[in-house]
Amino acid sequence: MAEAFKFELVSPERLLVSEEVAQVVVPGSEGQFTMLKGHAPFMTTMRPGVIEVTGQSGTVSRIFVRGGFADASPAGLTVLAEMAVPVQDLKAEQIAREIKNAEEDVADAGSDETKRVAQEKLDQLREVQAALGAPAAH
Incomplete structure (x- = not known):
C-alpha cells in the first residue's frame, strides 16, 4: 500500500475531510490526476466531478465537487471546493x-x-x- 499523506477537503460551509490517506483522484480542469505521497507541488482548478479518496485501510470514499482548487504540496493535498457532497448523499x-x-x-x-x-x-x-x-x- 502507498505511504499515507495529509488530505483536507474544505467547502464554504465546513471542513469535510482531514485525515491521512493513501491516494486521492481529483477531477482537475486539465484532466483527472492521482495524488500520492511525494507528488510534485502544483495548484490547479477543478471541474465538477467526483473525488475518490482511498484511505489507509483501502476503503474508497467518493465525494462530488462542483469545482474549486486543489493544492498539492510536500505537506499533502488541500482541496478547496465550491461545493462538496458525499456521493451517497x-x-x-x-x-x-x-x-x-x-x-x-x-x-x-x-x-x-x-x-x-x-x-x-x-x-x-x-x-x-x-x-x-x-x-x-x-
Whole structure:
C-alpha cells in the first residue's frame, strides 16, 4: 500500500475531510490526476466531478465537487471546493438543479467566452449525472 499523506477537503460551509490517506483522484480542469505521497507541488482548478479518496485501510470514499482548487504540496493535498457532497448523499434532484442552473448560465451568457465556459460546466455536470446513474434533467 502507498505511504499515507495529509488530505483536507474544505467547502464554504465546513471542513469535510482531514485525515491521512493513501491516494486521492481529483477531477482537475486539465484532466483527472492521482495524488500520492511525494507528488510534485502544483495548484490547479477543478471541474465538477467526483473525488475518490482511498484511505489507509483501502476503503474508497467518493465525494462530488462542483469545482474549486486543489493544492498539492510536500505537506499533502488541500482541496478547496465550491461545493462538496458525499456521493451517497447526492439526490437526483440536486444534480438536476445544478444542471438547470448551468443551463440558465448558458442562456444568460453575455459573451462568447462566458457562454463557452458555462457550456463546458454544463457538459461536465451532465457527465457527472450520467456517471452517477441519475436520471437526465429535461
